[in-house]
Amino acid sequence: KLLKVGFDTSIQTTNATYDTQFGSLKRSTTVNTSWDSARYEVCGHKWADLSEPGWGVSVLNESKFGWSGRDSSLTLTLLKSPKAPDDTCDMRQHSFAYAIMPHTGTVEESSVVQRGYEFNNPLKFEMLPSDAVAAESSRSWCSIEGEGVVLHTVKPAEDGSGDLVLRLFESKGTRSSARVELLLPVRAVRECNGMEDPGDEVDFTQNADAIIIPVNLTPFKIFALRLSF
Incomplete structure (x- = not known):
């Protein structure tokens, strides 16, 4: 038995459309073949979406991974x-x-990917004395400018070299360009x-106290990306 x-x-x-770890997948909402009938449940992560040109509805979820889409x-x-x-x-x-998120445009044009991450990773607040807060405290050590590119993983390299590995992915199924800005002394x-085997060097530019890495x-x-210091 299932409780739905x-x-x-x-x-x-x-x-x-159903969210996956690195992107999304689409499954039919109709039952025309035995294959469609066998897909009575679809694996999905943080959200699922029904959209038509102009608008759509997403359901956000923080702990369950079985979905079903039938008709509307x-x-x-x-x-x-x-x-x-x-x-x-x-x-x-x-x-x-779980939460319902109506949106304008198609799922690719919406902000459902970002809202799914926010729903699963709510902001954490910490109280600090007023004299401990500086203007720079509002800056992030890593920021990304560009639609559809998600920073998924930040981790030390497994070989113990002290390098830092950033894993990004394109989330909307389109060609995307972005700029990664890092406030780190990257060499x-x-x-x-x-x-995590090192590959080709990636060009970056220095901008005041930050470096800018273009990605396509x-x-x-x-x-x-593997960062060496």
Whole structure:
């Protein structure tokens, strides 16, 4: 058995869009073939969306990953009750959150990707004495200018060299250009692969106390930078 929550809309579309780790995917909202029938549930992460030209509706979610889109409705699976391999699966008390986000334009033209991250990673506040706050405290050590490019991961390199790895991706399925601004004393920037092997050098410019790295990404491309200090 499944416990689901449903959201009925008046959207006219034949596809629903579901968030994935590095992008999104589309699945049919109609049942015309046995393949469509077998897709009664779709894996998705932070949001799912129904859109038509001009407007759409997204459902944001912070802990559940089973979705279903049929006709003009979206449903989110909240609980399951299998008895194998764990006969106590999903028992006890649960808490979860979801939100409805109407938007103008298509899902690619909306801000649903950013809102999904904000819903899953709410701002944290810390009180500081007034004399400890400087003008520079409002600046971020890393900022990105450009639509559709997301900084997903910041981590030290696995080889213990002291390098820093930034992993970005294109989130909207379009060709995107962006500028990455870093307030770090970077000596060299290289592309790297999933194993973090250093690749080609990446040109950057120095601007006062920051460096600017231009990036150009094809649809849904994952792009990693390795910073040396």
